[in-house]
Amino acid sequence: MSPSAIDPTAISALGGLDVLLDANNLQRLAEGLLVTLKVAASSILIALALGIVIGLIALSRRRIVQVPYRLFLETVRIVPQIVWLFIVFFGLAKLFGWSWSGETSGILVFGLWGTAEMADLVRASVSSLPAHQTQSAQALGLSRMQIYRHVLVPQALRRLIPASINLATRIIKTTPLLVLITVVEVLKVGQQIIETRLLTTPAAAFWIYGFIFFIYFAICYPVSLSSRWLEERWNVGG
């Protein structure tokens, strides 16, 4: 652990705020945040890529598609994500000897959960378009590809983009769970900083966790705002 610039034995004058303002600690928090963001970004990318593909496949009404799709969706959704994290992190290691790092397990779990949610958004955004859109386009003599390109996809995207931005914030807000599977992300770093000063400046916990609280807010709020702005602009409603 890197030495702190402030003498750790000295009783804090600023009621713990100095622990947060210590450049060393801020840098460590930033490094932890980077881990958080890395996991979130990877999961979001997986969710986008796989979710779009699976969601488009799920548009088919055939049983051979619908049964496995529903099964996947409900299985992922029914238990809390922390249970999935435990299954992947502890369970797979015990059962098959696959001892993945916490980060990898996190990306896998959040990625798959995001995939399920994204697939459902894609499926819903296309299948909720009224049938007369397709029928009118057919009556105008558009080909199947043209109908998708000029009629269905543009309308579906207007519903899909705000909803998938929302999903991204949900994935970001799930990343603190990583702390439970030994990942040293921003919350864990905060915990470590607090523990080094526990005896001298117990009030540091308030400032550090308060700071992390606002970091999450500062990341998620603009993203949610952009989603709402797009929704209002395209007038699709929540």
Next chain:
Amino acid sequence: MMPPVSYATGACKVFSLDYANMLESAPLFARAALTTLKISTAGIALALIIGLACAFLLYLRIPLAGRPVRAYIELSRNTPLLVQLFLLHFGLKVDAMPCSVAALAFLGGGYMAEALRGGLEAVERAQIESALSLGLSRWQTLCFVILPQALIVAVPALGANVIFLLKETSVVSVVAVTDIVAVAKDLISLYYETTEALIMLVLVYLVLLLPICLAIRHLERRVKHVAFGN
């Protein structure tokens, strides 16, 4: 209380479970499930009250209330429950149980407010004037005219929030509440009964969540058929 550890001896061990052990851990899980239910019931009830208050303040355009209420909704919806719990428990030194309920209520309040506000906005404002001109008091108008219609519209969103909050309750073990996840984690770290503990964990959550999910889906389907003259 638990039999001695049976370490995995090889690949053939994969699905040979220690059923006796799982049975023995059942009471622990049952007690933990009760704790989870207690926290989530209290948290969700409080969240509904907070949400209702916030939604009314916004809907009635109470002066000076708009900004703080909106700020609260954004804060609660854009931060993770885990961080809220840490801040409350370690930062503000609130005890584990009240802290879990409070954090859940704080988080849920924002979500419930949004759901209820959506429901309220769906009721035409002309109905307020109509009710008032019929001689109903403001209070009666809200309780017997606006709210019932708003609730019907909000049922799907409220139901989704209830399930979401129930699932979110799974993180309270971080402030040393002995919930289902905490029991599973203890069994894993103390006895290395990983597979058994994880299966129990999934089973307990299924027993807890499946009936509630189905009940909410049933409610949604029933509400779909309710229409008020439109």
